[in-house]
Amino acid sequence: MSLIDRIFRRQSAPTPAQHRRSFDAATGGRRASQFRAFGSTATETLAAGPTLRSRARHAYGNSAWVRNAVDAIVAEIVGAGITATSAHPDTDQRQALDAHFAARSVELDAEGRTDLAGLTAAMVRAEIVDGEAFALIEDGPEGVRLRLIPAEQIDESKTADLADGGYIAGGIEFTAEGTRRAYHIFPRRPTDVFSTASQPVRIRADNVLHLFRPLGPGQARGVSQLAPVLLTLADLDGLLDALLTGAKIAACHAGWIRNLNDLGAGGTFDAEPEDDVSLEPGVVRRLGPGEEITFNSPAEAKDSVAFARLTLQQIAAGLGVPEHLCHGDLSNANYSSLRAGLLPFRAKCEQFSRHTLAPQFLNPVWRRVITAEYVARRIDLPDLEPALRVTWIPPEHRQVDPAKSVDATAKLLELGLMSRREAAAKRGLDVADLDAEIAADRERETDLGLTFSNGESTDAE
Helix, strand or coil: CCHHHHHHCCCCCCCCCCCCCCCHHHCCCCHHHHCCCCCCHHHHHHHHHHHHHHHHHHHHHHCHHHHHHHHHHHHHHCCCCCEEEECCCCHHHHHHHHHHHHHHHCCCECCCCCCHHHHHHHHHHHHHHCCCEEEEEEEECCEEEEEEECHHHECCCCCEECCCCCEEECCEEECCCCCEEEEEECCCCCCCCCHHHCCCEEEEHHHEEEECCCCCCCCCCCCCCCHHHHHHHHHHHHHHHHHHHHHHHHHCCCEEEEECCCCCCCCCCCCCHHHCCCCCCCCCCCCCCCEEEEECCCCCCCCHHHHHHHHHHHHHHHHCCCCHHHHCCCCCCCHHHHHHHHHHHHHHHHHHHHHHHHHHHHHHHHHHHHHHHHHCCCCCCCCCHHHHCEEEECCCCCCCCHHHHHHHHHHHHHHCCCCHHHHHHHCCCCHHHHHHHHHHHHHHHHHHCEEEECCEEEECC
């Protein structure tokens, strides 16, 4: 056979016995038996969402580690509040929009309990624990209001095909193209026990804010971010209960009395029945002649503490937080390890803030408030479209050494990589108000003949 024939000759197809999969995880056998089939993300999340939400709420309400970790995530994302800064090209209009929205954001809560920062924190907390958060937009004579509603108020059992090609999945109505068109929401009060006692009300999608992180394309409802750690958390609770029970038993220094002379129940030990046997910690009984006491020696779980620590690390990894934000123990941490753990954690929080929180919640709130104020002629704008653009500046991260943070900000300002407007917004301040306040301070100092140096006030001569 020539060289050309050997190069281009077709190889016969391998027989079934010769064929083997290249990916070990796709093969069968003992190691692969632990994997279970996972169907479409859309259907799996619709089926598992309610159960996961119920268990996650229980974990958040009862587990100190989950509560500490979730609250740490909310504090890192929202902090004292994410500041809105208008992206309008005109400086005067930008300052007017910022001031107007700041005034309106204080009154956004329909229940009058908090402001936009508090609503944002509640939405983020619900998104982590429940897997999704909902808010109704209500238009009234005084402006826009937001009303938070629980996830179960959206009719999760309502799934159907519509005549126009649209469909309903988990209480959310879609067009034939897959665009959200409406939400089917139960009318209920917080004191209602059975939300299914009434029929759901169809509410247009532009009046509902739905915050969640999809795991895959086509997903309609969210699932709890605690899902990867719920079973591990239950195992840890069982382990700690067993260790606590063992510690209680070990604390009871119990003993058994044997009559070596076989003198019967009474023998030479003349004692009252109530003084006979006890398992109270630290109690030592006087024995009669010929009797002996033997003490128990409960086995210690030598590796239990290390295993519990490893389990806590697994829970922290599942929640996406540094280990110390879960259990609060900093005994083995130093500045470098803390910084190395916080940097990726903050990157995840920033990613969620920019890719999920802003487009799904913050931006729609800004657009709805500015549009409502423009229609009601409470704000003077020559054109609405440029006023709908906004930038959200998250709060500045807390530093162990604040001086380094101040020096870094000053260096960025010096190099022109940050504006004073952004630097002030990171601290929750409006640069116009800050400048006016500084100017007023300088004017008052001049009128009173005061000078300030190193934080001390002296009368000018």
